[in-house]
Amino acid sequence: MTMVDELREQVRGAVIAPDDEGYEQARRVYNAMIERRPALVVRCANAGDVVAAVRFAGEHDLDLAVRGGAHSVPGFGTCDGGVVIDLSGMRGVRVDPANRTARAEGGATWGDFNAATHAFGLATTGGIVSTTGVSGLTLGGGIGYLSRGCGLSCDNLVSADVVTADGRFLVASEQEHPDLFWALRGGGGNFGVVTSLEFRLHPIRDIYGGPIFFELQDGRDVLRFYRDFIADAPEELGAFPAFQIAPPLPFIPEDRHGDTFIGIVACWAGPLEQGERAVEPIRQVAPVVAELVGPMPYPAINSAFDALVPPGLQHYWKANFVTELTDQIIEAHLAHGPKVPAVNSTMHIYPINGACHQVEPDATAFAYRDANFATVIAGMWPDPADNQANTEWVHAYYDATAPYSEEGGYINFMGGDDQDRIRANYRGNYERLVAVKRLYDPGNLFHLNQNVKP
Ligand SMILES: Cc1cc2nc3c(=O)[nH]c(=O)nc-3n(C[C@H](O)[C@H](O)[C@H](O)COP(=O)(O)OP(=O)(O)OC[C@H]3O[C@@H](n4cnc5c(N)ncnc54)[C@H](O)[C@@H]3O)c2cc1C
Numbered sequence: 321m322t323m324v325d326e327l328r329e330q331v332r333g334a335v336i337a338p339d340d341e342g343y344e345q346a347r348r349v350y351n352a353m354i355e356r357r358p359a360l361v362v363r364c365a366n367a368g369d370v371v372a373a374v375r376f377a378g379e380h381d382l383d384l385a386v387r388g389g390a391h392s393v394p395g396f397g398t399c400d401g402g403v404v405i406d407l408s409g410m411r412g413v414r415v416d417p418a419n420r421t422a423r424a425e426g427g428a429t430w431g432d433f434n435a436a437t438h439a440f441g442l443a444t445t446g447g448i449v450s451t452t453g454v455s456g457l458t459l460g461g462g463i464g465y466l467s468r469g470c471g472l473s474c475d476n477l478v479s480a481d482v483v484t485a486d487g488r489f490l491v492a493s494e495q496e497h498p499d500l501f502w503a504l505r506g507g508g509g510n511f512g513v514v515t516s517l518e519f520r521l522h523p524i525r526d527i528y529g530g531p532i533f534f535e536l537q538d539g540r541d542v543l544r545f546y547r548d549f550i551a552d553a554p555e556e557l558g559a560f561p562a563f564q565i566a567p568p569l570p571f572i573p574e575d576r577h578g579d580t581f582i583g584i585v586a587c588w589a590g591p592l593e594q595g596e597r598a599v600e601p602i603r604q605v606a607p608v609v610a611e612l613v614g615p616m617p618y619p620a621i622n623s624a625f626d627a628l629v630p631p632g633l634q635h636y637w638k639a640n641f642v643t644e645l646t647d648q649i650i651e652a653h654l655a656h657g658p659k660v661p662a663v664n665s666t667m668h669i670y671p672i673n674g675a676c677h678q679v680e681p682d683a684t685a686f687a688y689r690d691a692n693f694a695t696v697i698a699g700m701w702p703d704p705a706d707n708q709a710n711t712e713w714v715h716a717y718y719d720a721t722a723p724y725s726e727e728g729g730y731i732n733f734m735g736g737d738d739q740d741r742i743r744a745n746y747r748g749n750y751e752r753l754v755a756v757k758r759l760y761d762p763g764n765l766f767h768l769n770q771n772v773k774p
Contacts, residue, residue: 323376323380324337324360327360327362327372327373327376330369330372330376331362331364331365331368331369331372331373332365332366332368332369333362333363333364333365333366333369333409334362334363335360335361335362335363336360336361336362336363337359337360338357338359343361346361346363346404346406347361347398347404348398349387349390349391349392349395349397349398350389350390350391350392350451350631350632350633350635351392351393351394351395351633351634351635352631352632352633352634352635352704353395353634353635353636353704353707354394354395354398356395356398356399356400357400357401358385358398358399358400358401358402358403358404359382359401359402359403360402360403360404361403361404361406362376362403362404362405362406363406363408363409364405364406364407364409364410364427365409365410366410366515367481367483367489367515367516370405370407370426370483370513370515371483371487371489373403373405374405374483374484374485374487374513374765375487376403377402377403377765378485378486378487378763378765382401382402382403383399383400383401383402383403383767383768384399384402384403384404384405384765384766384768385397385398385399385402385403385404385405385768386404386405386407386509386513386766386768386769387404387405387406387407387408388407388408388426388427388428388453388454388455388456389408389427389429389451389452389453389454389455389456389457390408390453390631391449391451391452391453391456391457392456393635393636393637393733393735393736394734394735394736395736396509396736396768396769396770397456399768405513406427407425407426407427407453407455407513407515408427409427410425410426410427410428410515410516411424411425411427411428411429411432412424412425412428413425413428413432413433413435413436413437414436415436415437415439415440415442415521417440417442420442420520420521420522420523421478421518421519421520421521422436422437422442422444422518422519422521423516423517423518423519424454424455424516424517424519425515425516426455426513426514426515426516426517427453427455428453428454428455429450429451429452429453429454430446430447430449430450430451430452430453430454430457430622431450431451431619431622431623432454433446433454434446434450434618434619434622435619437521438525438617438618438619440521441523441524441525442521442522442523442524442525443466443521443522443524443525443589443618444466444470444473444476444519444520444521444522445462445463445464445465445466445467445470445471445472445473445475445476446462446464446466446473446622447462447463447464447622448464448465448585448621448622448625449622449623449625449626449629450619450622450623450626451626451629451631454473454517455514455517456508456509456732457473457732458473458474458477458517459474459504459505459506459507459508459509459514460474460506460508460730460731460732460770461473461474461505461506461686461730461731461732462474462732463670463672463694463730463732464558464622464670465527465529465558465587465589465621465622466522466524466558466587466589467558467670467671467672467674467675467676468553468555468556468557468558468671468672468673468674468675468676469522469555469556469557469558469589469590469674469675470522470675471675471676471678471679472506472672472676472679472686473519474504474505474506474684474686475505475675475676475679475684476519476520476521477501477504477505477517477518477519477520478493478518478519478520479491479492479493479496479501479517479518480492480493480501480504480514480516480517480518481514481515481516481517482497482500482504482511482512482513482514482515483512483513483515484511484512484760484761485512485760485761485762485763485765485766489515490512492504499755499756499759500512500756500759500760502683502684502685502752502756503685503752503753503756503757503760504685505684505685505686506684506685506686506687506731506746506749507685507746507753507756507772508731508732508769508770508772509766509768509769510753510757510761510766510769510771510772511756511757511760511761511766512760512761512766513766524589524618525617525618526592526615526616526617526618527587527588527589527592527595527615527616527617527618527621528587528588528592528594528595528596528598528599528613528614528615528616529558529559529585529586529587529588529595529599529613529616529621530585530586530611530612530613530614530616530621530624531562531564531583531584531585531611531612531613531624532583532584532585532586532599532602532603532608532610532611532613533564533566533572533581533582533583533608533609533610533611534581534582534583534584534605534606534607534608534609535581535582535606535607535609536580536581536582536658538582538605538606538607539582539653539654539657539658540650540654541605541606542561542582542584542605542606543561543582543645543650543653543654544647544650545601545602545605546559546561546584546645546669547644547645547650549601549602550671550673550692551673551692553598554590554598555674555675556588556589556590556598557586557587557588557589557590557598557599558586558587558588558589558671559584559585559586559587559602559671560584560585560668560669560670560671561582561583561584561668561669562582562583562584562585562666562667562668562669563580563581563582563583563653563657563658563660563666563667564580564581564582564583564660564663564666565578565579565580565581565660565662565663565665566578566579566580566581566610566663567627567628567663569612571610571611571612572609572610573609573610576609576610578663580658580660581609581610582657582658584602586598586599586602586613587621589618592615595615599613628663628664629664629700632702633664633700633701633702634699634700634701634702634703634704634706634707634710635698635699635700636699636707636710636711636714636735637696637697637698637699637714637733637734637735638696638697638714638715638717638718638729638733638734638735638738639694639695639696639697639729639730639733639734639735639738640694640695640718640721640722640725640726640728640729641672641688641691641693641694641695641725641726641728641729641730642669642691642692642693642694642695642721642724642725642726643690643691643692643693643726644692645669645692645693646724648723648724649721649724649725652717652720652721652724653667653669653721655720656713656716656717656720656721657717659713659717660713661699661701661706661709661710661713662700662701662702662706662710664700664701664702665698665699665700665701665710665713666698666700667695667696667697667698667717668695668696668698669693669694669695670693670694670695670696671692671693672688672691672692672693672694673692676689677689677690681747681748681749682748682749682752685746685749685752685753687728687745687746687747687748687749688726688728688730688745688747691726694729694730694733695721695725695729696730696733697714697717697718697721698733699711699713699714726744727741727744728741728744728745728746728747729741729745730745731745731770734770738770739770739771742770742771742772745770746772750772753772754772754773754774757772757773757774758774761774762774
């Protein structure tokens with residue numbers, strides 16, 4: 321019996337090797353720029369399968385990649401010649417409406433999560449696209465429409481089930497393995513495979529919001545207004561500016577399809593009847609070219625941009641935390657944002673003030689609790705022939721904004737070439753993360769990530 325057959329006997333899910341049907345699909349991740357060929361993809365059916373796959377990789381000294389929603393832009397969810405733990409078969413979400421909590425399996429997406437909790441008029445902070453994985457996003461921190469009011473996704477984590485490098489199954493919470501629980505909240509996939517996560521929920525059912533497009537010539541006014549407005553806007557309001565080429569959608573005048581705009585996407589999660597008043601100041605900044613603002617279910621805004629980012633695009637991203645949107649950084653945005661190269665590409669400035677600031681910098685691994693913004697320059701385009709030109713756009717934009725930004729960037733938005741910024745990203749929390757890493761993964765089995773070295 322081969323060692324692969326042995327693994328097949330141990331697991332309930334499929335073990336997919338290069339000669340197996342479905343391998344070409346199974347080896348791929350969301351970013352089509354990533355071309356890797358693992359020896360095995362283990363499509364786990366339960367936590368027991370995860371234990372078996374982790375032990376298998378450890379015993380055979382194989383590289384191990386862990387994949388939830390597969391959205392990692394650097395392609396951390398696959399590898400060459402090693403084992404991939406693919407959690408996409410574990411997507412169940414159980415809501416406990418009485419306690420206002422929900423438990424998601426390790427492969428659930430935000431679409432899965434929001435659909436389940438919305439049925440009970442509940443939600444928590446998640447990403448802005450429904451196909452992103454709950455686990456990967458939460459372990460890195462988790463920024464979304466609800467961050468200003470509800471905190472980061474990781475701030476809403478109550479507990480997690482974790483399979484560690486030695487194949488143990490642990491529960492991490494404030495009460496059990498609190499060091500591990502601390503590290504999981506911002507420390508990424510460094511500490512084990514999370515097979516399920518339990519979240520605190522908030523009474524949010526419908527929101528008022530959507531995108532508002534302005535002419536590029538009003539960009540300076542829009543960004544300066546945004547800086548001042550978001551500093552003390554009510555915390556129920558999430559809103560981020562973006563540079564965006566207009567997609568061919570009915571709410572945008574047909575003769576403007578393909579033109580580049582600056583926009584603000586708003587999401588008011590307070591009492592619905594107050595939504596129009598909360599968003600109105602944004603509309604008043606400059607003449608509105610197009611907007612699709614109104615009441616909608618929270619899962620609708622979470623999937624509003626899905627069509628712009630289908631799987632199979634080329635991706636290259638860079639990121640920074642920003643304390644102040646100074647006039648200088650606004651000028652850098654105005655110089656590079658309008659050159660956004662494809663309808664899929666964008667630049668977003670997410671606000672992380674409000675509730676995110678109410679957590680002490682050392683209370684979780686996520687250290688930048690005084691930064692007001694997390695910026696992402698998200699290069700995304702369909703044609704590999706554009707890789708060089710579009711990667712250069714990201715680089716030039718990043719280089720222009722970096723001098724006015726913090727040294728660290730949000731690890732979930734950072735590139736694969738940002739490993740040398742990991743220490744800066746965790747600031748004073750770095751040494752403690754290393755200590756936790758030494759305890760739970762001294763051999764660095766979980767190294768295909770923004771890696772904290774033991
Ligand atoms: C289109 C798009 C939109 C995005 N929007 C947002 C957003 O609004 N807010 C935001 O904060 N981020 C956003 N991100 C970034 C996102 O948080 C990261 O890409 C994140 O890593 C995605 O998690 P995933 O599970 O989908 O990815 P995967 O590629 O499956 O996982 C990424 C890494 O996370 C770790 N990981 C994943 N699952 C587990 C697990 N169960 N146990 C242990 N480790 C695990 C592993 O190290 C893995 O390599 C977005 C990304 C994309 C591509």
